[in-house]
Amino acid sequence: MRPFTYERATDVPGACAAASRPGATFISGGTNLLDLMKLEIERPSHLVDISRLPLADVDELQDGALRIGAQAANSDVAADPRVRTRYPVLSQALVAGASGQLRNKASVGGNLVQRTRCPYFYDTAAGCNKRDPGSGCSAIGGFNRIHAVLGASDSCIATNPSDMAVAMSVLDAQIELLDADRSVRRVDIADFHRLPGDTPHVETVLRPGEMITAVILPPPPPGRQLYRKVRDRASYEFALVSVAAIVATDRGTISSARVAFGGVAHKPWRSADAEAALTGRPATMATYRAAAETAMRDAVGQGQNDFKIDLARRTLCRTLVQAAQAS
Structure with missing residues (x-):
C-alpha cells in the first residue's frame, strides 16, 4: 500500500470539495477500497472519510417514497421494517450479498460504486483495460467463466458485482448526487452505471468530487x-x-x-x-x-x-x- 493522507469530513459540501482535488477519493466502509489499495489497483493520495456524515437515515417522503441515506449500512437497510414490507426484493438482495460482518460495515453508496471482481482486474501483471486503459482484456480468450454475456465490448467483459443494484433497478430507484457547489441532481439507476464500450475504466456518471447522498425508492409497484x-x-x-x-x-x-x-x-x-x-x-x-x-x-x-x-x-x-x- 502506498502512502496517503487522510481527513475526516465534517460536512457534505466540505467533503465534496476535498474529494474534487487530484488524487483524492471518498472512503466510507472501505470494504472494497482498502483491498484495492493494498493491491495497488487504487492509488489515492488522499482519503476523505465520509463515514460519520449524517447520511444514514431512512426517511418516508410525502409521496410515499422512501429515501435511504448513502451512509446507511447494508444490514440496517435490509432489516428496516419498511424495506422488508414494501420493498422485499431489496431486502432479499442485500441479505444475499457478502457476509453479515461486511453488510454491517458496507454502505449503500459504497455498494453502488464497488468495482468488478474480475480476477484479471485484481492481477496487476495481467492486461486489463479497466485498471490500465489500453492494456487489453485478458479475460477475452482467458478464464472467463464469471464474465458478461450482455452489453460487453471488445475492451471489457467484466460484470458488476452488486446484488443491491439489481433489486434497485426493478424498483426504478433514483440516485441523489451532490457536488461541492451544493448542486443536487438525481440520476435514474438505469443511467448511473455505464456499459464498457471503449472506456471500461469509466464505470459511472459520477463527476469529480460528486458524492452519492441518498437513494430514492418510489412507491412500490403492484405485484x-x-x-x-x-x-x-x-x-x-x-x-x-x-x-x-x-x-x-x-x-x-x-x-x-x-x-x-x-x-x-x-x-x-x-x-x-x-x-x-x-x-x-x-x-x-x-x-x-x-x-x-x-x-x-x-x-x-x-x-x-x-x-x-x-x-x-x-x-x-x-x-x-x-x-x-x-x-
Missing part, C-alpha cells in the same frame, strides 16, 4: 417481489446469475412485470424486452420461456461462460413461477 441468486456456494459469493422480478397477475394473466438480471453484464441489466413479452400474457411456463428467450436474445458467450445464457433463462423462469403464484 410480488422476488430476488433469486445463483452462485457457486451458498454463502459469501458473487452471483453467476441473479434475477430480480416483480410480477402482478389478474385472474391468471400477467398485468405488469419488471425483470432485471445480475451477474451477466457491466451493470444491472433491466430487460424491457422480457417485460413486454410477459405483460398481458397468461402466467404459464410457455410465457416465461418465451420471455427468457427474448431476454437472452442478444447474449454472447466467451466459451467458458456460455452456460450463463441458459442459466439466466432457467433462473428467470423459476423466479417468475414463484412470483406469479404468490401474486
Whole structure:
C-alpha cells in the first residue's frame, strides 16, 4: 500500500470539495477500497472519510417514497421494517450479498460504486483495460467463466458485482448526487452505471468530487417481489446469475412485470424486452420461456461462460413461477 493522507469530513459540501482535488477519493466502509489499495489497483493520495456524515437515515417522503441515506449500512437497510414490507426484493438482495460482518460495515453508496471482481482486474501483471486503459482484456480468450454475456465490448467483459443494484433497478430507484457547489441532481439507476464500450475504466456518471447522498425508492409497484441468486456456494459469493422480478397477475394473466438480471453484464441489466413479452400474457411456463428467450436474445458467450445464457433463462423462469403464484 502506498502512502496517503487522510481527513475526516465534517460536512457534505466540505467533503465534496476535498474529494474534487487530484488524487483524492471518498472512503466510507472501505470494504472494497482498502483491498484495492493494498493491491495497488487504487492509488489515492488522499482519503476523505465520509463515514460519520449524517447520511444514514431512512426517511418516508410525502409521496410515499422512501429515501435511504448513502451512509446507511447494508444490514440496517435490509432489516428496516419498511424495506422488508414494501420493498422485499431489496431486502432479499442485500441479505444475499457478502457476509453479515461486511453488510454491517458496507454502505449503500459504497455498494453502488464497488468495482468488478474480475480476477484479471485484481492481477496487476495481467492486461486489463479497466485498471490500465489500453492494456487489453485478458479475460477475452482467458478464464472467463464469471464474465458478461450482455452489453460487453471488445475492451471489457467484466460484470458488476452488486446484488443491491439489481433489486434497485426493478424498483426504478433514483440516485441523489451532490457536488461541492451544493448542486443536487438525481440520476435514474438505469443511467448511473455505464456499459464498457471503449472506456471500461469509466464505470459511472459520477463527476469529480460528486458524492452519492441518498437513494430514492418510489412507491412500490403492484405485484410480488422476488430476488433469486445463483452462485457457486451458498454463502459469501458473487452471483453467476441473479434475477430480480416483480410480477402482478389478474385472474391468471400477467398485468405488469419488471425483470432485471445480475451477474451477466457491466451493470444491472433491466430487460424491457422480457417485460413486454410477459405483460398481458397468461402466467404459464410457455410465457416465461418465451420471455427468457427474448431476454437472452442478444447474449454472447466467451466459451467458458456460455452456460450463463441458459442459466439466466432457467433462473428467470423459476423466479417468475414463484412470483406469479404468490401474486
